[in-house]
Amino acid sequence: SQQGEEDPQALSIQEGENATMNCSYKTSINNLQWYRQNSGRGLVHLILIRSNEREKHSGRLRVTLDTSKKSSSLLITASRAADTASYFCATSGGTSYGKLTFGQGTILTVHP
């Protein structure tokens, strides 16, 4: 079963616009990670935020984490056509140090 739910399921924007994707989860976590997946390919790690962190930046990416609301958001600024992909949040928690639980993902399409 999937722990996370991403919102929206699909997002279509123009190049240069910002894209925001949200992720909600159900149980307590140790950390939350965001991954990108291009069509039919493996996942690429984008960013990891720990449960005691509230915000993290990496290049054009900004991730926030609100553990009280059990939610996270991923902001991609100044989007490019190459950002077109599926984006997944993944959580780890409890005593399981290996298992990542993924959401269903957000399909982002950036039009040139």
Add this chain to the structure above:
Amino acid sequence: DTGVSQDPRHKITKRGQNVTFRCDPISEHNRLYWYRQTLGQGPEFLTYFQNEAQLEKSRLLSDRFSAERPKGSFSTLEIQRTEQGDSAMYLCASSPGGSRATDTQYFGPGTRLTVL
């Protein structure tokens, strides 16, 4: 290329046949993971190894599935008596490990299985 590699990339088999997939992790990564992903869904955890020890298995991993990592390096995932419901992308990932914390997992390109 020093990333995670998987072989084969595609496998088509008939129902009832056995299949085996191989994963080579990033060198010196202690942890190795297997996930399964169906169309339109996020990956689902199957199992993971710390060196050669299999530490956790999902309930998704039925008796027909077995995974090994005999020398703590590469791993194999075998599916016996395949069913059409086994059709999916099988993803392998590895991470440095070495601590009790969950760390970043690096994924391979996946093996796409089609069961006819």
